Amino acid sequence: MRITFDDLRVFVAVCQAGNLSAVARDLACSQPAVSQHVKRLEQATGVRLLERGPDGVTPTSEGLVLYAAARDGIVGVDQALRQLGEMARGQVGCVRITTGATTIRNFMSEAVVDFRQRHPHARLDFRTIISSRRCFESLAEGVVDLAWVTIADSIPGIEQRPVVELPWVLAIRDDDPLADRSSITPADLTEIRHIQLPDNAVSRIHLDTALNRLGIQLAPESGVADWNTAVLLAELGAGHAIVPCLPYDSAAAANRPIRFQPLPFLPPLTVGWAARRWETLSPLAGSFADMVEERCRNR
Structure with a gap:
């Protein structure tokens, strides 16, 4: 049959x-x-x-x-049919990207400008998804071409490409006793009021693993969905946030009651691209991925 x-x-x-x-x-x-x-x-x-x-x-x-x-x-055939349809209609093409809530501002803004200048008729379709796990699922389902994720363990059917390593910092209000410390030690973290990400967040798993290896168990003060919200709550004095080192509206940081203390004893968080197969990406998708990677490494 x-x-x-x-x-x-x-x-x-x-x-x-x-x-x-x-x-x-x-x-x-x-x-x-x-x-x-x-x-x-x-x-x-x-x-x-x-x-x-x-x-x-x-x-x-x-x-x-x-x-x-x-x-x-089926996903591969559907992607090919989509590209053929665009070609038949005379369209230049579209790159579908899924990201976390903080990705475009912190990693992609310059590359978006470069891409628009180089490919003025192409379209970038951004779909915000907070969880890296859901980003991987969207790739596997063929919903998107590229995903910017926290690099995870090997995932069947998904290829990952590390781009940049982000050191961890402790976000605290500037009137907190820890704000004036010359350095933060692992022992200091045992006393913080921790603002944590969701249990299934890949970056949360990376952080918990690193803390467990140091014998540190943190009592959660509150939970948030993304790093920016964690920093905002720390600024409001609602707790302490362990987050990757990112600008977090650095242009206004001088006027905000927030400090970021380095945590060099924690291994950095690796972020980058994920795709189903790099070799089958459209030229436009590959071009945008390369632009983002180049901009990140030139910072």
Whole structure:
């Protein structure tokens, strides 16, 4: 029995949704039609691909093998069709980028200007996503071409390229007793009121790992979604924030009651680009990635 592209596309959708009815609604077809696509794949491969349960369906171990391969293939074809469509319509192209909330200002502003001058008819489509994990998922799903992330451990189907290492600093209000210290020691951190990032943030995991190796356990004072908010709360005296060394509105810093104390005993945080495959990036996406990297390394 011949496997069709639609069979694979429906199977990938089922694995992602975990529910046949939901996929049927999204595709505006019947649930038996969705089941038929999966059945054809199971007959062609000779293995069971889905486990059916009261709460929906999950891929079997064999199904996971097919899902990973089919997802990557479909994403690649969809990206190629998008680029061909742009060429057919006479459009120069678009680069889709996902970033964290602080990325464009701190890492990309100069490169955006350079890119616009070099490619005046091309389009940059920025999609703000706070979590690096969600950025990786957007890449795997083919929603974006590039992601600026905290570099993580190896992720199947994703290639990462480190660009810059960021030292850690302690953000504190200038009337805090730690503000006048000539240096901060690991022991000093045990007494701070910690403003922390979400548990699933990759940068939070890096920081917690480094602190644990020093035997430091921090009691959280409050939680925030991004580094800029953590710095703002520290400035307001709501706690102390351990953040990567970034400008944080440096033009106005002289008039703000905030200090940034270096923490050289913590290993720096590495950030950079991630893509599905560098060799398949469009020339425009590769050009923008290179511009950002060059600007960061020239600082």
